[in-house]
Amino acid sequence: MDQWLINGDIADSIPAGDRGLAYGDGLFETIAVRANKARFLRQHLARLELGCKRLSLPYPGDAILVNEVHQLAAGRSHAAVKIIMTRGVGRRGYAADSPEASQRLVGVTATEAHPADYYLSGVSVVRCNTRVSRNPLLAGMKTLNRLEQVLARAEWQSPKVAEGLMFDEHENLISGVMSNVFLAVDNTLLTPGLSYSGIAGTMRQRVIDVWLKQGLRVTECAITPELFSEASEIFLTNALIGLWPVKKVDAHEYSYGDFSRRTMGLLASAGVSECNVLARAGS
């Protein structure tokens, strides 16, 4: 990050005894900044607040966070803001002290636009061997426990591979390393359910919302190997990328079809500028 606000003050370090470091005892958000504005900020804060409730972390309230995010987003044309909430410094051991100790970090870093080709032609991805573990108490949240994603991301080095797909121990598709996944199967849009694993991505939710507004349905369910093998289209979403159609999973090719195109258009209309493919193609 280029700059951090820690509990509201410009700073760049946290106490070595913070439980966020010791146990990953906390949550984070990654928010796209486009033309000085933090995109879908309310939705990020809603997810953070829900996660704080589930982990019994005190949520500082929207006002403070909106203010700090705006402060860091100002003057940024293309950036990412990260919010980290931790349970702060504790005594030794897993037992938590009073919640007042919690710690709030908001950081910003400049980002570069992803290649136009990712949006115009799709991306190549690989299947990761690293499994996503299952735990209903943690499922859906963007916790600071992300070692599985770190190990999965280390499985490939080629810059030609944009993302990796992750599965659970039952071989069900869960997500990309850094993204959510949607599949078109039998003329229906599917996405992995979040009962046992995965993160409730803000762009994932936006896709579901824009489809619902069109009177269309997105089905959340277990994506078994059988369902996965029947997919005619696959696309990936996250807050910073918008939507990437998948053209290849390992050697298997996918078409950039109607589901991807339609969703890309709906997201562009919803304010996800990088999904404005017409503008891109024309530029």
Next chain:
Amino acid sequence: MDQWLINGDIADSIPAGDRGLAYGDGLFETIAVRANKARFLRQHLARLELGCKRLSLPYPGDAILVNEVHQLAAGRSHAAVKIIMTRGVGRRGYAADSPEASQRLVGVTATEAHPADYYLSGVSVVRCNTRVSRNPLLAGMKTLNRLEQVLARAEWQSPKVAEGLMFDEHENLISGVMSNVFLAVDNTLLTPGLSYSGIAGTMRQRVIDVWLKQGLRVTECAITPELFSEASEIFLTNALIGLWPVKKVDAHEYSYGDFSRRTMGLLASAGVSECNVLARAGS
């Protein structure tokens, strides 16, 4: 912690961008200090080195760590030393930079002896609802991803409960929140295997070692609900507690029997002073 050495220097904070905070991308060790000496230090370092290999983290070498641990243990009669290794500050995203960026924290804090009664009469424990997830790639390691333990530890407040037992989604017993578990079943000593979950505790290994030296066997296996229900004795181990016999799991009572007594004696002979029950009983 009362004091930290961070990469060898006296300090008390780490960069906000450290991957240990961002992702729990790292490992830790907790080492008992008794009378100025770090107990079983070589075994802790061997586990840390193995974990570093598995996570592709650079291991700084025994010499540096031994030196720093000794420095902090000096003059401490009863303390805990913590070592944390992280992948250091990285770029945004899960992909790791060159390994040179890794960060080393060694901290010390004074501790108090646990009640003598825990060793003389055993402890009361509860069954936790929070499940331990399964992932062979992480199993055995003391990683910084410990949210499940944090949630499990939050399940009880009573100071009369010394520990909680954790199970996986198949209801197999995995460990205590902060300890390993042994069970006597049908005249055999069992402990949960570490293929899918759990931590390879140093005191757990010491128990296995001292039993083997006696020509006796400890069986590592899946502790199914059936096996668990047949246990006649249960005891807990970790680096800081030595061994605690379990007298009660929720309302169910267990005897403080021969397996616990014998292991307690063997650990006392191996230098685990708090397991010297005769000395305790006589004092």
